[in-house]
Amino acid sequence: MASDDAAQVVLRLDSITKRFGKLVANDAVSLSLREGEVIALLGENGAGKTTLMNILFGQYTADEGNVEVFGQALPPGNPRAALDAGVGMVHQHFTLADNMTVLENVILGTQPLLAPRLDRGAARAKLEKLAQDFGLQVHPDAKVGSLTVGERQRVEILKALYRDARILILDEPTAVLTPQETEDLFATLRKAIKLGLSVVFISHKLHEVMAISDRVLILRHGRLVAERPIAEVDKETLASLMVGADVAAPTVAPGQPGEVLMRMDAVTTPARGNAPGLADVSLALHAGQIVGLAGVSGNGQGALADLIGGLIAPAEGRMELDGAPLDTWSPRAAVQSGIARIPEDRHKTGTIAEFDLTENAILETYAQPPYSRSGLMNWGRAEAFTREIIETYDVRCPGPGTRIRLLSGGNMQKLILGRVLEAGPRIILANQPVRGLDIGAVNYVHGQLLAARDRGAAVLLISEDLDEIMALSDVIHVISEGRLSPGFARGSVTPAELGVWMAGQGFEKEAEHAS
Amino acid sequence: MRLEPVANPSLWRATVPPAIAIGSTVVIASLLAMAAGANPFSVIGLILKGAFGSKFALLETLNRATPLIFTGLAVAVAFRARLWNIGAEAQLYAGALMTVVLGTGMLQWGAFALLPALALASMLAGALVLLVPALLKVRFGVDEVVTTLLFNFIFLLFISMLLEGPLKDPMGMGWPKSERLVAEARLPRIVEGLRLHWGFALALIAAVVVWVIERRTTLGYEMRAVGLNREAAGFAGIPVNAVLIKTALLSGGLAALAGFSEVAGLKGNLTLDLSPGYGYTGIVVAMLALLNPLAVVAAALFVAGIFVGADSMSRAVGVPSYLADIMLATALLLMVVAILLTRFRVVRE
Secondary structure, three states: OHHHHHOOEEEEEEEEEEEEOOEEEEEEEEEEEEOOOEEEEEOOOOOOHHHHHHHHOOOOOOOEEEEEEOOEEOOOOOHHHHHHOOEEEEOOOOOOOOOOEHHHHHHOOOOOOOOOOOOHHHHHHHHHHHHHHHOOOOOOOOEHHHOOHHHHHHHHHHHHHHOOOOEEEEEOOOOOOOHHHHHHHHHHHHHHHHOOOEEEEEEOOHHHHHHHOOEEEEEEOOEEEEEEEHHHOOHHHHHHHHHOOOOOOOOOOOOOOOOEEEEEEEEEOOOEOOEOOOOOEEEEEEOOEEEEEEOOOOOOHHHHHHHHHOOOOOOEEEEEEOOEEOOOOOHHHHHHOOEEEEOOOHHHHHOOOOOEHHHHHOOOOOOOOOOEEOOEEOHHHHHHHHHHHHHHOOOOOOOOOOEHHHOOHHHHHHHHHHHHHOOOOOEEEEEOOOOOOOHHHHHHHHHHHHHHHHOOOEEEEEOOOHHHHHHHOOEEEEEEOOEEOOOEEOOOOOHHHHHHHHOOOHHHHHHHHHO | OEEEEOOOOOHHHHHHHHHHHHHHHHHHHHHHHHHOOOOHHHHHHHHHHHHHOOHHHHHHHHHHHHHHHHHHHHHHHHHHOOOOOOOHHHHHHHHHHHHHHHHOOOOOOOHHHHHHHHHHHHHHHHHHHHHHHHHHHHHHOOOHHHHHHHHHHHHHHHHHHHHHOOOEOOOOOOOOEEOOOOHHHOOOEOOOOOOOEHHHHHHHHHHHHHHHHHHHEHHHHHHHHHHHOHHHHHHHOOOHHHHHHHHHHHHHHHHHHHHHHHHHHHHOOOEOOOOOOHHHHHHHHHHHOOOOHHHHHHHHHHHHHHHHHHHHHHHHHOOOOHHHHHHHHHHHHHHHHHHHHHHEEEEOO
């Protein structure tokens, strides 16, 4: 880059190439980061962002190219060398020990294993100073297991800072945060930049990239396709650079709510592990309406999804389908009642990786004719059905006999969509339907949900992405610790207001009003 | 060093590692034969000759393969659904027990009615033996590896008790053995004059039937789904527990056919040495066959050939026939590595 010499370059990647088998994850990617700068790495899922950062951090070895930190070449494949050189990485999935305190987590690995005792005093002083300087308030003696997701992320950042990181890599840091927590994170990053740190921010959320970065680099199919100062681009340009074509966002007309198809009345379910169950939840799903469920993950969304999907039954309270109370409830009963279920984890629960497309396409309906008659499978009919899905839902694949694990996330999701929508469902449970998908696939999935709504289906959309919820929903509820907020009509609520509910604060006020 | 999955293994990748595994097994066996003071080439030659070298040897190998096909199928079916049936030995004895209980005079039928009845009753007995651990698993989450394994010992002691008591042959000179089957309960030879009984044909039919069940029936689809991803199967509405129970019944029934076939086709009565561990060797057979029912036949012939050949070699040159056990264990371990290499490539970091 011509402007490299303008300020000190702290990090330089030089034509990094990384192949996984035939897949080229990074194709001659070069980038440089200057002191006090935030660069954003933007790209669809599978564009190669995380691979590139894992190479930088020494978790992968590049097939070609090299990494320089503060002018020194970094030995490949050695995370410790990267740490020692001042590179700190905050992963998408946290790497903290729940049963240890914040302080213990931060010093873990920094002191010799066989030291007679940990030097906590000095460590505590350093940690407290860092927390002060960067505005990262956490209690050093709190157990990590008791912290919120936002606080855990602060601990991860402190961990990197404690090791004197001068370059911070944040891999999709906002995916798990409420809007307020995201603002706090950005404030911290701004302080860090003032103190001379440099940041690589990985994301596929355009407005965040616009808000925090100085420069944006766009990866597509492993290649660096564009590099722009943030002042010279807008969101639309970024989006089209990211997917390589201008993307039409679905224009959402309000739904025409009809009769109630499913109703829950004061439903309670037991807690599961760390996640709360539902607490006294009442909810009605109307035909022709999208109900959006916002909330930070792990606040009871799983319980609600399992309840509607037939995996659990209410412990207390009533659940009605078409005005009739549910007595026997199972996944098969849910499917046969016309409930389309798009599961949260398409790899673990939505599909069977080693099954081919055909076997996956009939996973919910295999026991009925025409696929099964007197105990025998009719694979011809199953394959014809699969070809129909491939055609109608534009599933890119070599054919129905391909094992589904070889498909990209977007194509896998299209197959699931086809599987559940071809039956013409009346209720659709969409749990994180676009998580990890690229913009093209996201728009496709959203378009299908809206089309189903307009055909008169009741849709429950569960998402951690507030933009998605606000764009599609006719009514928005917030879930927090298993409790459901009142419904807000489209356009009657701001993200900040929803954020208050997501943080669990509106409920107390509501309770006060009630008393 | 890391392992990366290979999306579409080439023909080379799919065939060379298993071939090397077999070759290495032979080399290791040769080294051991040398250590025992014999010429390795003649030892390997004698094993091959003893297993396949003559009509007599070949028939002996086929006879020995018959119970291994049944137990191999039993294990393959169960493992396909991730039901870890280590108890094929007990199920085999359950089948044998049912055969002698009903076939020593209790049922006075003609052979065309009696033999199918004995086979079905044996299957029922084997199915019931595996039903208990399967129910414990789905109802209480009891690990079936432990229960099925321990059941082997319980059942063998139970047989021992019966052979010392109610089932003891009064004419048996005090030996713990049952009375002999009536003539109608004996499986005839496939070709008169050749020492090979219909149990072998039944085993081949069973392999084809199991293959059809896995590929063409609804139950087979359910079994494979439950085995590959229990969570997704349950989410989709497949009745996971019911599938596990059905799998257990099928697996137990197949293993019991090994007992039926050994008693009705070969031995004619029940003794405590009816099976030299066919139930356990069935696990080796199923693993070597990658759980494919048709490949189970080939794997059973391979394993039986090594045993029969090693016996004959041992008599000829005095190298202990335990060499067969070592060869089998080596072949299994190397084959597991070879299979890994066909599915993954090693990447140097």
